[in-house]
Amino acid sequence: MTEERLHxxxxxxxxxxxxxxxxxxxRRALARYEGADRDLTAARAVMAFAQAAGSSAAPxxxxxxxxxxxxxxxxxxxxxxxxxxxxxPHTGGESECYAVxxxxxxxxxxxxxxxxxxxxxxxxxxxxxxxxxxSSDLGLFGDFL
Numbered sequence: 001m002t003e004e005r006l007h008x009x010x011x012x013x014x015x016x017x018x019x020x021x022x023x024x025x026x027r028r029a030l031a032r033y034e035g036a037d038r039d040l041t042a043a044r045a046v047m048a049f050a051q052a053a054g055s056s057a058a059p060x061x062x063x064x065x066x067x068x069x070x071x072x073x074x075x076x077x078x079x080x081x082x083x084x085x086x087x088x089p090h091t092g093g094e095s096e097c098y099a100v101x102x103x104x105x106x107x108x109x110x111x112x113x114x115x116x117x118x119x120x121x122x123x124x125x126x127x128x129x130x131x132x133x134x135s136s137d138l139g140l141f142g143d144f145l
Contacts, residue, residue: 001029003037010043014071027051042078046071069131 001009009026012018018026030044050070099105099112106112 001025003035003040006030006033006040006043010040042074043071046074049074069134073127 006026006029009018009022009029013023013026027047030040030047033040033044035041099115101111101115
């Protein structure tokens with residue numbers, strides 16, 4: 001499948017417009033994709049993650065919500081990583097490593113890593129809470145249809 005066709009199907013997939021056959025074809029094509037296109041490579045990773053984390057017994061609408069949430073999370077993480085990568089200077093030698101916590105600079109990597117771990121855990125908990133709220137709201141909405 002050409003990259004152009006993959007982009008078309010991917011756009012339809014993210015808009016929730018693909019048929020089941022198109023979705024399967026997209027998943028198969030992305031699983032075999034070995035090109036350098038950043039969007040398709042990211043979509044390949046998202047699809048692989050969603051497939052590994054999802055259940056094939058879940059209803060299609062529920063799988064789609066999970067896939068879209070995972071895609072959005074990965075897209076945000078990729079955008080942040082790309083922005084940081086391009087904004088930060090890259091040197092070949094040792095770099096200075098420190099953190100500013102509560103307005104105070106610390107060179108203690110264990111303290112900085114502990115803070116990062118706790119913040120990432122809080123983000124993960126918040127993400128799970130949002131996902132549960134969205135799933136609940138969408139379930140209620142679906143009951144009205």
